[in-house]
Amino acid sequence: MASPSTPAEAAAAPVAAPTPTAGRRPLSERIAGLVFVAPGVVWLAIFFLAPLAIILVVSLGSRDAANHITLANPSLDNYLRATRPEYLPAFANSLRYAGITTILSILIGYPIAYWISRYGGSRKILLLILVMLPFWTSYLIRTYAWMIILRDNGVLNSILLTLGVISDPIPILNSDFAVILGMTYGFLPFAILPMYVSIDRLDGHLVEAARDLFASGRGAFLHVTLPLTMPGIVAAALLTFIPAIGDYVTPDLLGGAQTTTIAKIIQVLFTSGRDWPYGSALGFLLMVVTLGGTLLALRTLRREVIG
Amino acid sequence: MTGRPGDPTDALIERELERYLVERRMTRRQLLEAVTALGAAVALAPIVAACTNAGLAPSAAPSTGPSAAPPSIAPSEVAVASATPEPTPVPSPEKELFVYNWDAYIGADTVTKFQDQTGIQVHYDKFPDADTQMTKLRSDGKGGGYDVSYPASTELPSLISDGVVLKLDKSLIPNVSNLRPEWTNPAYDPGNAYSIPNYWWTTGYAWDPAKVPGNQTTWDALFDPASKGHIGMLDDQREVFAVAGFKLGIDPNTTDEAQLDQMLNLLEQQKPLLRKYTDDDIGDMTSGNLWISHAWSGDWYQMIADKPNIKYVIPTTGAVRGNDTLVVLSGAPHPIAAQLWINFNLDPQISAANTNYIGYMGPNAAAEQYIDDAIKGDPRLNPPQAVVDKLVELIFLPPADLDKYTQRWNALRA
Amino acid sequence: MRQRNRWLSGFAVLIYAILFAPIVVLIVFSFNQSRRNFVWQGFTLDWYPKLFANRDLISALGVTLEVAVFAVIGSTILGSLLGLGLARLKFRGSGATETLLLLPMVTPEIIMGISLLIFFAQLFGSNGSLGQISLAHITFCISYVAVVVRARAVGMDPRLEEAARDLGASAFGAFRYVTLPLILPAVFAGAMISFALSFDDLVVTSFNAGVGSTTLPIFIYSSIKFGVTPQINAISTIIVVVVSIALFIAWRLGAFRSEPPLAAVEDAPAT
Numbered sequence: 001m002a003s004p005s006t007p008a009e010a011a012a013a014p015v016a017a018p019t020p021t022a023g024r025r026p027l028s029e030r031i032a033g034l035v036f037v038a039p040g041v042v043w044l045a046i047f048f049l050a051p052l053a054i055i056l057v058v059s060l061g062s063r064d065a066a067n068h069i070t071l072a073n074p075s076l077d078n079y080l081r082a083t084r085p086e087y088l089p090a091f092a093n094s095l096r097y098a099g100i101t102t103i104l105s106i107l108i109g110y111p112i113a114y115w116i117s118r119y120g121g122s123r124k125i126l127l128l129i130l131v132m133l134p135f136w137t138s139y140l141i142r143t144y145a146w147m148i149i150l151r152d153n154g155v156l157n158s159i160l161l162t163l164g165v166i167s168d169p170i171p172i173l174n175s176d177f178a179v180i181l182g183m184t185y186g187f188l189p190f191a192i193l194p195m196y197v198s199i200d201r202l203d204g205h206l207v208e209a210a211r212d213l214f215a216s217g218r219g220a221f222l223h224v225t226l227p228l229t230m231p232g233i234v235a236a237a238l239l240t241f242i243p244a245i246g247d248y249v250t251p252d253l254l255g256g257a258q259t260t261t262i263a264k265i266i267q268v269l270f271t272s273g274r275d276w277p278y279g280s281a282l283g284f285l286l287m288v289v290t291l292g293g294t295l296l297a298l299r300t301l302r303r304e305v306i307g
Numbered sequence: 308m309t310g311r312p313g314d315p316t317d318a319l320i321e322r323e324l325e326r327y328l329v330e331r332r333m334t335r336r337q338l339l340e341a342v343t344a345l346g347a348a349v350a351l352a353p354i355v356a357a358c359t360n361a362g363l364a365p366s367a368a369p370s371t372g373p374s375a376a377p378p379s380i381a382p383s384e385v386a387v388a389s390a391t392p393e394p395t396p397v398p399s400p401e402k403e404l405f406v407y408n409w410d411a412y413i414g415a416d417t418v419t420k421f422q423d424q425t426g427i428q429v430h431y432d433k434f435p436d437a438d439t440q441m442t443k444l445r446s447d448g449k450g451g452g453y454d455v456s457y458p459a460s461t462e463l464p465s466l467i468s469d470g471v472v473l474k475l476d477k478s479l480i481p482n483v484s485n486l487r488p489e490w491t492n493p494a495y496d497p498g499n500a501y502s503i504p505n506y507w508w509t510t511g512y513a514w515d516p517a518k519v520p521g522n523q524t525t526w527d528a529l530f531d532p533a534s535k536g537h538i539g540m541l542d543d544q545r546e547v548f549a550v551a552g553f554k555l556g557i558d559p560n561t562t563d564e565a566q567l568d569q570m571l572n573l574l575e576q577q578k579p580l581l582r583k584y585t586d587d588d589i590g591d592m593t594s595g596n597l598w599i600s601h602a603w604s605g606d607w608y609q610m611i612a613d614k615p616n617i618k619y620v621i622p623t624t625g626a627v628r629g630n631d632t633l634v635v636l637s638g639a640p641h642p643i644a645a646q647l648w649i650n651f652n653l654d655p656q657i658s659a660a661n662t663n664y665i666g667y668m669g670p671n672a673a674a675e676q677y678i679d680d681a682i683k684g685d686p687r688l689n690p691p692q693a694v695v696d697k698l699v700e701l702i703f704l705p706p707a708d709l710d711k712y713t714q715r716w717n718a719l720r721a
Numbered sequence: 722m723r724q725r726n727r728w729l730s731g732f733a734v735l736i737y738a739i740l741f742a743p744i745v746v747l748i749v750f751s752f753n754q755s756r757r758n759f760v761w762q763g764f765t766l767d768w769y770p771k772l773f774a775n776r777d778l779i780s781a782l783g784v785t786l787e788v789a790v791f792a793v794i795g796s797t798i799l800g801s802l803l804g805l806g807l808a809r810l811k812f813r814g815s816g817a818t819e820t821l822l823l824l825p826m827v828t829p830e831i832i833m834g835i836s837l838l839i840f841f842a843q844l845f846g847s848n849g850s851l852g853q854i855s856l857a858h859i860t861f862c863i864s865y866v867a868v869v870v871r872a873r874a875v876g877m878d879p880r881l882e883e884a885a886r887d888l889g890a891s892a893f894g895a896f897r898y899v900t901l902p903l904i905l906p907a908v909f910a911g912a913m914i915s916f917a918l919s920f921d922d923l924v925v926t927s928f929n930a931g932v933g934s935t936t937l938p939i940f941i942y943s944s945i946k947f948g949v950t951p952q953i954n955a956i957s958t959i960i961v962v963v964v965s966i967a968l969f970i971a972w973r974l975g976a977f978r979s980e981p982p983l984a985a986v987e988d989a990p991a992t
Binding site (some may be wrong): 032033035036037039040041043044047048049050051055065067089108111112114115116119122123125126128129130131132133134135136137138139140141142144145146147148149155185188189190193194198199200204212231232234235238239242243245246249263266267270273276279280286287290291294295 | 726729730736737739740742743744746747750758798799800803806807810820821822823825827828830831832833835839840855856857859860867868871872875877891903909911913916923938941942945962964965968972987
């Protein structure tokens with residue numbers, strides 16, 4: 001197990017992958033490897049890294065009186081300015097929303113993925129597509145629909161009133177609850193799909209053997225199914241947590257005056273604040289923190305699981 | 308009437324066509340350069356090089372055009388000077404027009420009528436917000452490929468100095484004579500040299516009298532704990548700070564740090580009372596989540612379509628007014644068609660149809676006879692001059708001053 | 722065991738119901754008389770004919786679908802190869818490649834959008850176009866596909882492919898007949914995620930759109946200011962209904978019956 005830090009390796013670890021045969025691979029196979037990896041890497045280098053480098057340079061610049069970006073005195077000032085304590089609540093909001101969304105998406109998504117995989121039968125693919133179908137409508141219209149459900153005179157309040165749970169409409173929209181509901185709704189499919197492909201790969205015989213060994217469904221699940229599907233769970237966490245950290249539209253629409261996220265602050269700096277250097281610097285800090293945290297979490301996960 | 312190019316303008320149009328050709332030639336050269344760049348780009352190095360030298364500066368500023376390159380594209384001098392007549396047959400360049408505008412910002416038939424009358428095919432693209440609009444228009448320093456757009460008046464000074472907009476040829480816009488006298492020499496663009504005023508509005512607030520009783524005349528209602536959890540403020544930093552300014556008796560264009568801190572302090576006290584800072588005051592008011600909301604006058608006009616009892620006030624203690632403009636972009640592929648479009652929209656009946664559709668008053672004196680009484684006769688949408696004179700315009704702030712607002716706005720929001 | 726099955730099925734039904742709850746509301750409001758889709762004003766069918774007469778909206782849908790097709794094809798190919806390569810091969814720089822893969826996901830959308838805008842405008846003089854949007858979408862979709870494919874491929878037993886090689890299959894043959902079928906569900910899942918991402922993207926798209934390349938999200942967000950008309954609900958309704966019908970027909974024709982239900986084995990001993 002060389003190069004310890006890579007996510008999927010962490011994910012793969014519990015599977016106790018068969019001995020890596022890296023060193024012994026013939027040249028032809030290494031060329032084949034290049035064929036796999038090179039196109040994507042080159043693409044990302046041109047259309048992602050190169051443009052990003054422009055913004056990186058911008059983040060070192062400043063603005064002159066006419067609001068033109070100048071690199072006359074490149075400095076790290078923008079990064080120092082970006083570590084303001086007053087942004088901490090917004091960062092905390094982002095972390096909280098993303099964290100809760102990720103946990104909920106996995107807790108809800110795993111049983112669904114498991115159910116589709118095990119009981120879906122010939123309808124598996126159909127059930128999967130059905131998970132995605134709501135997302136082929138427009139995000140904004142879906143979110144408006146949630147607003148119609150959640151607002152003061154909305155569907156949910158009417159139901160609660162009819163049931164006698166409440167006597168006056170309660171404000172549900174524009175709250176933490178609404179934000180987390182909206183985000184979990186939005187990211188759930190991103191959690192279900194990778195967990196499904198991971199669960200679905202399981203060899204039924206393995207589980208059968210495990211069940212003989214542990215003599216209980218729960219034991220078999222905890223000791224075999226769960227560890228074996230860990231790569232899917234990790235992928236689900238990645239696909240949920242990382243985009244959720246950067247989401248500001250959902251907190252903007254379903255949230256209220258108190259639900260500002262750090263991504264919203266970055267957006268303000270770029271737009272009405274017109275301060276691209278500062279916005280870029282804050283953006284890069286957020287990226288570094290998110291990326292670092294993700295890699296660290298993956299490494300820890302790997303260590304914990306292997307013991 | 309509607310600016311069909313008449314005889315006296317023919318010569319002018321020819322001249323404009325010539326400019327257009329030169330323009331296009333330049334564009335083709337740029338294209339060639341671009342192709343070369345594409346070839347080179349594969350090796351990444353030129354990209355980094357291009358970024359690190361002057362190339363970067365022009366591109367990046369949100370409110371900037373090329374800092375190094377002069378506002379070259381004002382074709383009047385440059386083009387004619389470099390015109391090496393290329394005997395290309397003119398493929399009538401006026402067959403198309405690229406408009407970049409808000410959604411639903413003109414009368415429902417305006418585009419169709421223009422197309423029918425001029426034979427020019429209009430491509431109408433919309434932007435979701437003014438910031439996207441500005442970023443796009445400034446991305447290449449000359450309008451992002453569009454002919455006509457509708458920037459807020461506060462953007463004009465920098466758009467002009469950065470060479471993003473084209474100096475208007477008034478002989479192509481004879482309907483400019485329809486403007487009310489008070490709109491002929493605005494401070495943001497003396498003599499309307501680069502822009503024509505389009506709509507104007509006030510920023511007050513709207514409320515539902517069923518929930519918020521009484522006749523409101525000051526900003527206090529937006530700070531009233533009785534409406535806690537149902538108050539909305541616009542998601543617009545300058546407008547929000549202006550409200551605090553009016554309440555505290557501070558100039559809403561202030562750049563004094565102590566005064567700004569006072570404003571921030573007041574807004575921080577208000578924040579716990581708020582439901583949200585809204586981008587959609589119309590939806591939030593009509594759906595009943597908000598009982599009272601900071602709002603633009605035209606938004607209120609849209610609200611009452613769904614909820615007729617909603618009221619609106621321009622507080623007597625001071626309020627903001629603003630206007631937007633029509634401009635031709637310096638890189639416009641069809642500058643003549645663009646100016647024909649502006650002229651067309653200054654036609655009294657077209658202008659009135661635009662206003663009747665959206666509810667914002669325009670600066671067009673000749674149009675007033677065609678404007679619905681519901682708009683023209685409502686002092687909330689068309690306040691008397693005495694009220695207008697007391698309203699304040701938010702001025703364009705240089706970066707250092709704007710930062711003072713942005714920093715506090717972000718602190719407030721976070 | 723049957724009990725857990727029933728419990729789980731109940732949970733699944735509930736979650737599917739929640740997934741579709743806003744869709745039901747959305748469809749109901751496509752018949753709303755109000756010009757804005759917020760307050761119910763009475764029933765009307767008007768929005769459907771109006772929608773078909775709205776050339777801008779139809780064109781926006783066309784652009785969106787075109788972009789989505791490019792984005793799905795491009796990102797699925799590049800992302801699957803990348804995910805597979807990372808899962809199966811040990812090579813110098815695989816750690817760096819991993820990080821590269823996560824980077825587009827952690828990049829705030831506005832930064833990605835603006836960086837591409839500057840990149841294309843300044844280096845290629847491009848003012849935005851359908852092609853430029855497609856390139857941008859491929860770029861941010863690659864990572865998602867790669868992560869999903871990798872999650873499936875990473876635990877795959879390489880001995881399967883080796884066995885195929887031992888039995889005389891060529892490298893390509895072993896890939897084609899052993900590896901590919903095994904990762905296919907992940908490729909499919911990645912493609913679906915790409916489609917959803919591309920179909921809904923606003924921020925990156927609005928910076929990279931140009932004359933005539935307005936997408937559906939740009940169209941819709943642009944109308945927030947003056948009210949999103951039920952035409953948008955109507956077009957969403959049509960998409961959902963058309964896709965549902967197509968799915969149902971495909972399912973009846975047996976289009977999805979590709980994999981043997983491995984899980985059946987797991988169920989067997991449970992009585």
